[in-house]
Amino acid sequence: MLNAHGQIAIREEWLSLHREAALDPALPILDPHHHLWDRPGERYLLEELLADAGTGHDIRATVFVQCGAMYRADGPEAERSLGETAFMAGVAEAAAGGRTRACAGIVGFVDLTLGDAVAPLLERHREAARGRFVGVRNRIAWHPSPAVRSNLLSPPPGPLEDPRFVDGARRLAGAGLVLDVWAYQTQLPLVRAVAQAVPELTVVVDHCGGPLGVGPFAGRPREGFDAWRREVRALAALPNVVMKLGGLAMEVGGFAFHEGAAPPDSATLAAAWRPHVETCVEAFGAHRCMFESNFPVDKGMVSYAVLWNAFKRLAAGAGADERGALFSGTARQTYRISPVIGEDASAR
Numbered sequence: 001m002l003n004a005h006g007q008i009a010i011r012e013e014w015l016s017l018h019r020e021a022a023l024d025p026a027l028p029i030l031d032p033h034h035h036l037w038d039r040p041g042e043r044y045l046l047e048e049l050l051a052d053a054g055t056g057h058d059i060r061a062t063v064f065v066q067c068g069a070m071y072r073a074d075g076p077e078a079e080r081s082l083g084e085t086a087f088m089a090g091v092a093e094a095a096a097g098g099r100t101r102a103c104a105g106i107v108g109f110v111d112l113t114l115g116d117a118v119a120p121l122l123e124r125h126r127e128a129a130r131g132r133f134v135g136v137r138n139r140i141a142w143h144p145s146p147a148v149r150s151n152l153l154s155p156p157p158g159p160l161e162d163p164r165f166v167d168g169a170r171r172l173a174g175a176g177l178v179l180d181v182w183a184y185q186t187q188l189p190l191v192r193a194v195a196q197a198v199p200e201l202t203v204v205v206d207h208c209g210g211p212l213g214v215g216p217f218a219g220r221p222r223e224g225f226d227a228w229r230r231e232v233r234a235l236a237a238l239p240n241v242v243m244k245l246g247g248l249a250m251e252v253g254g255f256a257f258h259e260g261a262a263p264p265d266s267a268t269l270a271a272a273w274r275p276h277v278e279t280c281v282e283a284f285g286a287h288r289c290m291f292e293s294n295f296p297v298d299k300g301m302v303s304y305a306v307l308w309n310a311f312k313r314l315a316a317g318a319g320a321d322e323r324g325a326l327f328s329g330t331a332r333q334t335y336r337i338s339p340v341i342g343e344d345a346s347a348r
Contacts, residue, residue: 020306033244148214166194180204184252188232264301
């Protein structure tokens with residue numbers, strides 16, 4: 001059921017077999033992690049994003065995170081990702097007058113192993129984003145097992161260990177930008193080392209810190225979970241690290257809801273994901289955690305409406321201030337997104 005890009009294929013007809021009305025539909029949401037692309041066999045651009053965002057939840061704004069789309073076809077390699085940033089700025093302007101401010105923040109790609117040379121590139125991305133450039137993400141997720149892959153192209157190991165990466169991260173911090181990191185649980189010590197080396201940098205750890213349930217972790221859920229939890233707690237001790245809660249509907253996590261005859265309901269998802277989400281919130285606190293959709297990647301297992309219902313079920317016991325942080329406040333503060341109209345000030 002994988003598509004040509006090594007991700008779970010999106011099957012709209014299968015997703016339509018289970019629908020849910022939005023829980024707490026008036027709760028403002030800032031979705032801090034999604035992608036847009038137009039590639040063979042799969043199109044997910046503004047039209048598709050707004051269709052998902054319009055399924056009942058109050059999605060006020062979003063943050064786009066780099067995915068290697070819309071790069072320039074020529075020119076210096078280090079500058080080609082400017083095409084992605086510029087394209088997403090155009091998407092943001094097209095959506096500016098609507099209910100959902102899509103791509104209100106843009107996390108782009110600049111190769112931090114270029115060290116101090118990233119400074120002029122960061123400024124060019126700021127210009128291309130027209131005021132919406134908020135951070136950088138590099139391709140880092142890597143594991144020696146061929147069974148542990150979140151896309152077809154695996155980056156070479158080691159960028160976090162390259163001393164030039166830390167130099168580039170310092171430049172990123174000096175520019176007031178954020179570092180997003182998608183790393184597997186086995187790489188979290190390296191993430192921690194970077195965060196320690198650049199304490200002035202905000203490091204956003206994507207997808208619950210990459211818990212693994214495939215390859216060498218298949219059939220060993222307790223052992224894998226305990227190892228992941230130790231690393232998450234160690235990361236949480238660093239005040240400059242923030243955690244995104246989501247990405248658990250990727251195949252590498254070991255969940256296999258996409259193999260069912262019908263899609264999972266939100267109660268089933270909440271029960272399955274509770275140990276990971278509660279571990280993160282207990283370690284970091286609600287004001288350093290944010291729910292994310294990771295769409296369209298996670299759409300292979302779950303629809304947008306059901307996903308956010310699962311998150312709302314997971315946060316049902318939280319107070320109003322904590323819920324505000326988890327669903328919009330932490331994301332807005334981290335990425336410096338302007339206030340969302342009508343949002344409760346307690347979430348700021």
